[in-house]
Amino acid sequence: MKSQSATLLAEVRTFRQHHPDVRYVDLIALDIPGHFYGKRYPIEMLEKVAAGSPLKLPQNAVLLGAQGGLFKIGDYCFHDGDPDANRRLVPGTLKPVSWESQPLGQMLITSDGTEAPIEFEPREVLAKVLQRLHHKGIHPVVAFELEFYLFDKTLDHGLPQFAHDPLSDDADDQPTLHIDRLSRFSGVLNDMAQTAKDQGIDITVITAELGPGQFEINFGHLDDGLRAADWAALFCRSTRGVALKHGYRASFMAKPYLQYPGSGMHVHVSLYDGAGNNLLAAHQQQPLRHAVAGCLELLPHCMPIFSPNHNAFRRLGGTVNAATRACWGFEDRDACVRIPDSDPRNLRIEHRLASADANPYLVLAAILAGLEHGLDAQREPIAPLNEDRNSGADFPLDMLDAVRTMQQHASVRDKLGAEFVDVYCENKRQDHLAFQQEINAREYRWFL
Structure with a gap:
């Protein structure tokens, strides 16, 4: 001490x-x-x-x-x-x-x-999961990727406006993956990256995403799961601040536009033993299959973590690379759990389901709990999407159903903590009910 x-x-x-x-x-x-x-x-x-x-x-x-x-x-x-x-x-x-x-x-x-740690504090929940894995000789290496949108700083009657291209002053209202958008918005993006680095965050790849004004920033791989989640949390804070300084709003809202892709939090996880050997690659990658099976089994019971609000459920399905069922695949971005092509040393899973506004500590805790569950149970996963495009298990698509499904699951309660699960589910249920306590204009149009 x-x-x-x-x-x-x-x-x-x-x-x-x-x-x-x-x-x-x-x-x-x-x-x-x-x-x-x-x-x-x-x-x-x-x-x-x-x-x-x-x-x-x-x-x-x-x-x-x-x-x-x-x-x-x-x-x-x-x-x-x-x-x-x-x-x-x-x-x-x-x-x-x-x-x-x-x-x-x-x-x-x-x-x-x-x-006396607070049992339902998100960082404490993740710390307990990591400690349990370390006691089993399992050492995760983690990297987050975060998507976000840039909007004009001024809202239009509470609604977001497209970010203005700083070169032409026209609205950046066209979906595009073109790299020239990185050049047009280089002022604010470079400041975001440098500010994140000043916070100690290892920023790597910057991508112009498909949505208008949408970008993705990747972080380096870390053998400290708590630190990796710290980076994701701190990046959101600094990015919003830098955007305002440049005359924009940066938002990690899951689905700001119905007609354009939502923003996700993608998490890459590999598992190593104390000697630095990749556990997922052993025995002809059989542990990888077990880990995937565990992830998919717990995924439907962790939906309030992966989709933490009403808007986040809008992101699932109907657009690019957002699944509506628990599924997996090799090099397949339609899968919730994707296995990127890599050598055995870097073999990993990429968990793609969480929305960008999810709590990074809890997202990582839920993913690791699924991997641990799979390694313990040693069950085979369902067929990958590469073999069967219809493969997958249903998961809840609304908050109240998701809360019920999470709160009753014995393995989730055991691995994330029963006190946390009860507190978290009630928090989400109350938040959802509070969100419903407003009559919007569409309701009057339909039913007045």
Whole structure:
């Protein structure tokens, strides 16, 4: 503990030397819907926290709904006295914030690793899954890919407007995969990439996607699953900030346009033993098939994680590369679980179902739980799409059905934690019901 305090203290002091104009640091963590909450600390107080002073925030901040309100979930929120819970600083995450008008820093905090972790905190859920895998001698290597849209900064009566091409000032309203869009939007994209790198994130490939104003950014592969999910979360925060600075809105909304492709969160996962051997490639890739079978078996029971809101379910089916059934395939982007072509050393799965606005900690936890389930059960998967285009298992396509399916599944409760599953499902159910409490214009047109 003393050595960690010394490391954190050195990190804070080094940051202060390099950024003497920074007076405040945002201490932030991801809640259940995938939004950051936290507090803004004077840099002097941060140094005291790094040295060992307590860091406490309300436990129930993790339970916030999509709009920031609290729901009654068991005894939480309204019958527990709203207790504080200890948090700790995440080493290596103290970085400058360049998209604000004033100099600022930010640093991740978490309850995992404290004496009493919050069982339903997303980072703690992932930490438990990773710890269990490590005890079994399984070491995941992970890489995220995130798609997002750029919109004009100004909304039109609450509706998004196409981003304007900075060279022609015309709306970028045509779907295209052309690389010249990367050149036309190079100012904002380069700033996003550089800002992410300043946050310690390894940005690799940038792609112009099919939707108008849609892009994808890939991250490097990491042998630290928590850090990989940290990168995905921090990238969303910095990208939104940089976009506003350039006169755009960046959104990871799953399906902003019905007529264009949605935005996904693709996660590449390979599994290694302690000696660095790829476990999926052993025994003529039989473990790969078992892992795929486990992923597909748990997938229908984790839909509230992969599609965390009403809009995210709109993304499934009807457009490019978005499945409506649990399926897999070799080099097949129509599959939920794709096996990219690779050598045995880099053999991996690419999980393509999650929406871009899903919680990265929970998405990775659910994927790893599926892989673990498959390796333990050692069952054969259904036929890949390469052999049968109709292959696949049904999964829920609306939130209330998805919540019921998740909450009752014994393996999901065991691998992700029963307390987390109950809290998460009730949070999603309440969010969905709250979303329904508004009559829109179409309803009046149809039924008035």
